[in-house]
Each structure stands twice: as C-alpha cells, then as structure tokens.
Amino acid sequence: MSSFESLRSAWRRHSRDETGFAGGADGLVFGLLIFVVGTLMAGNAWAVVDTKLAADAAARQAVRTYVEAPNAQSAANDAQQSADDALSSYGRSPAKATLSVVSAAFGRCVRVTFEVRYRAPLVELPIVGSLGLAESVTAQHSELIDPYRTALPGTATCA
Secondary structure, X not given: OOHHHHHHHHHHHHHHOOOOOOOHHHHHHHHXXXXXXXXXXXXXXXXXXXXXXXXXXXXXXXXXHHHOOOXXXXXXXXXXXXXXXXXXXXXXXXXXXXXXXXXXXXXXXXXXXXXXXXXXEEEEEOOOEEEEEEEEEEEEEEEEOOOOOOOOOXXXXXX
16 A cells, blocks of 8 residues: 555545644634624715715805805705705715704805705615614705805995
8 A cells, every 4th residue: 555545545544533623623613703794884985975075065065056046035945955865876865864054044144054854874785785774964055155246235344
C-alpha cells in the first residue's frame, strides 16, 4: 500500500465522523444573524438620511416660494403646495408631513422660517420598500424677503 492510498483511506475514515465540528454550526448561525442585523441597521440609517434630505428640500422650497410670492394671501397656500411637491418628488407622502410656520410675516426684510416634520420609516430596502415607523425627522429653513422687491409697501430697513 502506497503512502497516497494510506492518506486517502485515513481521510475517508475521518470525513465521516463529526469530530472537530463542535463549534462550527453555531458560528455560522451567529454570523448570519450579525449580517442580517447589520443590514437592517444600515437600512435604517439610510431611511433616516433619505427622509432628512426630503424634509430639508420641502422646507427650503416652502420658504423660497413664500418669499417670492406676489402677495400675502397666496404666500401660505403656495408654500404648502411647494412643500408637498418637493416631498412627492422624493417619493414621500405629503399627507404624512407636518409643515409649520416658525416665523413669517409678509414685508420687506422679514425673516421667514418654516419647519417640516416627517416620520422616517424604520427600514427602507430597495425591493421591499418602507417598513414601520422610526423617529421623527425635522428640518428648518429660513430666508429674508428681498428688501428691494417691487409691489411691497414701505421702505427697506435691513439693507
């Protein structure tokens, strides 16, 4: 019997029993568990970041529309519509958002601030979509109404 055949027969004998495999199966299970939990945590982090970007865009568009509106009557309605359009463009439901006016008046040199609140999904995965609700994400934006705008009464005091 050659040395190769003796090694082959020894390998066959040891390949059938389970010696040395005491800790292998649970290591695979825990490795898979860590992979799944890590993927869900990354999905949650991305869902919060994406929601923050959407809320920030909505607040920015609401303020920009408000300060560029022709009059005070249409400013608030146009700002709400603009925020809704921005959220829709990010694939978010405008009905789930809250747009609040932090400070707003319609006049030269007035600082206008809007705040948008939106509940981030717990996890957002590419094929599955959004699952559950996590923390509330808030974004604020403010701008000054142009002191040299036409069609506004009064004189500029902030220039």
